[in-house]
Every structure is written in C-alpha cells, then in structure tokens.
Amino acid sequence: MEIQLWREILDPYALAVDELIIKFNYIINEYRHVGAYSPIEQVTGRVKTISSILEKALKKNIDLNKFEEKIEDIAGIRIICQFVEDIYKVVDIIKNRSDMRVKSEKDYIENAKKSGYRSYHMIVYYDVETLKGKKQIQVEIQIRTLAMNFWATIEHSLQYKYKQNMPEHIRERLSSAAEAVIVLDREMSVVRDEIMDAQNSFTIKANVVADILTNIQNLYKVANKQEVIRIQDDFLNIYQNGDQDQLESFSKNLDKVAQRYRAQSLH
Numbered sequence: 316m317e318i319q320l321w322r323e324i325l326d327p328y329a330l331a332v333d334e335l336i337i338k339f340n341y342i343i344n345e346y347r348h349v350g351a352y353s354p355i356e357q358v359t360g361r362v363k364t365i366s367s368i369l370e371k372a373l374k375k376n377i378d379l380n381k382f383e384e385k386i387e388d389i390a391g392i393r394i395i396c397q398f399v400e401d402i403y404k405v406v407d408i409i410k411n412r413s414d415m416r417v418k419s420e421k422d423y424i425e426n427a428k429k430s431g432y433r434s435y436h437m438i439v440y441y442d443v444e445t446l447k448g449k450k451q452i453q454v455e456i457q458i459r460t461l462a463m464n465f466w467a468t469i470e471h472s473l474q475y476k477y478k479q480n481m482p483e484h485i486r487e488r489l490s491s492a493a494e495a496v497i498v499l500d501r502e503m504s505v506v507r508d509e510i511m512d513a514q515n516s517f518t519i520k521a522n523v524v525a526d527i528l529t530n531i532q533n534l535y536k537v538a539n540k541q542e543v544i545r546i547q548d549d550f551l552n553i554y555q556n557g558d559q560d561q562l563e564s565f566s567k568n569l570d571k572v573a574q575r576y577r578a579q580s581l582h
C-alpha cells in the first residue's frame with residue numbers, strides 16, 4: 316500500500332484519538348470545577364504506527380484488506396486512575412455515553428494475564444466526521460491505575476528488549492513486582508477515602524480562592540479603592556489562618572458586595 320493511502324486511512328483514527336482525549340479531559344474538568352474528585356487522573360492516546368500494524372497483521376495472520384476490522388487497537392486511549400475502584404467508575408461512565416458503543420470488554424484486573432499484566436480493556440465504536448462523511452472507528456481504551464501503568468510500561472519495554480526470550484530471572488522479578496502492585500493498590504484503596512477528602516478540600520479551597528480573587532479584581536474597577544484594599548487585607552488574613560469555613564463565608568459576603576455594585580451600575 317502506498318504511504319499516501321496509509322495516511323488517508325489512518326487520519327480518521329488520529330481524529331478519533333484527538334477528540335477522545337479532549338472529551339476525557341473535559342470529564343476531569345467537569346469534576347474539578349464542582350470541587351469533586353475525578354476518577355480519571357490522566358488520559359493519553361496514540362495511533363498505532365504503520366510498522367506495528369504490519370507486525371500485528373503478520374503475527375496474527377490478518378488479511379491486509381481486513382486490517383481495519385481485525386486490528387482493534389489502531390486507535391488507542393489510555394486512562395490512568397488513582398484507585399482500582401475508579402477504574403470501574405470510568406467503565407460505567409463510558410457505558411453510559413451516547414457517543415461510544417461498547418463492542419467488547421476484558422477485565423484483566425479480576426483475571427490478570429499470565430505475565431502479571433492488569434488493566435481493564437474496552438473496544439468501543441466511535442464515529443468521526445470526515446470530508447467523505449461519517450466513519451465508524453474502533454478504539455481500544457485501556458484503563459488502569461498509576462501502579463498498574465508503572466508495571467506495564469516497564470514490562471512492555473523489557474518485552475521489546477528481549478522479544479520472546481525474556482530471561483527467567485527477569486520474568487520472576489516481574490512476576491513478584493506484579494504481586495507488589497496488587498498489594499500497593501490494595502493499600503491505597505484502604506486510605507482512599509482519606510486521600511479523596513484531602514484532595515476534595517484542596518480543590519474546593521482553590522475554587523473559593525479563585526472566586527474571591529475574581530470578585531476583588533472586578534470590584535477594584537468599580538468600587539472605592541480604599542475599600543477594596545481593606546477587603547483584600549481581610550481576605551489575606553483569613554487565607555493565612557487557613558480556616559475553610561471562614562473563607563467560604565467571606566466569599567459569600569463578598570458575592571453580596573459585588574452584587575450590590577452590579578445593581579448600582581444598572582441604575
């Protein structure tokens with residue numbers, strides 16, 4: 316196949332990956348903007364290179380005329396979560412969306428691979444719009460924790476280095492590292508509620524502070540400068556003593572002041 320033709324075939328896959336990265340990042344932002352904990356920590360994506368498509372087709376005896384149908388991971392999205400519980404939340408989010416249709420799922424967390432590999436895999440159908448019209452793309456979504464991702468990344472590069480001949484002692488090390496990852500994820504789940512509380516209050520505080528600063532900035536344009544400087548000093552005092560309740564009530568009062576000025580400016 317000519318390189319130009321490959322490009323024409325693979326471009327919609329790149330579009331699907333780009334769109335999905337934006338959409339999953341949007342989910343992260345939606346959670347954070349309401350001060351809630353996001354089950355998605357990070358999202359990345361890639362389109363398989365022509366050489367790995369050819370390699371996979373050769374390895375799995377796939378007819379090149381059917382590679383788009385048979386190779387399900389030409390477009391790949393990887394979602395990283397902090398905790399195992401989050402993975403299943405993300406799976407539900409994906410299942411409830413109207414822009415993706417689940418073709419198949421593999422739970423390599425409940426049923427880890429022999430290598431020790433753990434992740435949740437979903438193949439979804441996703442439509443993109445091109446000049447030639449709508450094109451349905453298959454996308455592989457891998458969902459895993461930070462710890463699982465660390466293991467898989469190292470193991471993948473060792474697989475690449477040794478191909479089929481990974482020395483037994485390295486295989487054993489990887490296997491015990493996989494066990495350690497299970498223990499680590501389990502330990503993290505135990506402290507999950509506390510970690511989430513800490514992260515939530517951090518996000519809530521950041522949102523309140525952003526609201527206060529926006530109000531102060533806007534007031535500076537319309538209100539008495541001395542008064543705004545006094546408000547700013549009050550804010551700094553409360554901020555320094557670190558009391559969240561006081562910060563929130565200060566923000567509410569400031570909202571009222573800002574509203575009063577807005578009302579005045581209308582008269």
Ligand code: 0O2
Pocket residue numbers: 367371388421428430431432436466467468470471
């Ligand atoms: P690459 O280079 O990441 O694209 P199967 O026939 O079931 O063995 P299949 O159909 O490819 O394999 O599906 P599966 O098992 O769901 O694996 C799909 C992808 O998951 C792989 O893509 C890897 O990215 C990842 N994966 C699966 N098993 C392992 C493993 O043991 N270690 C690591 N590090 N990753 C794994 P590719 O195309 O194999 O590779």
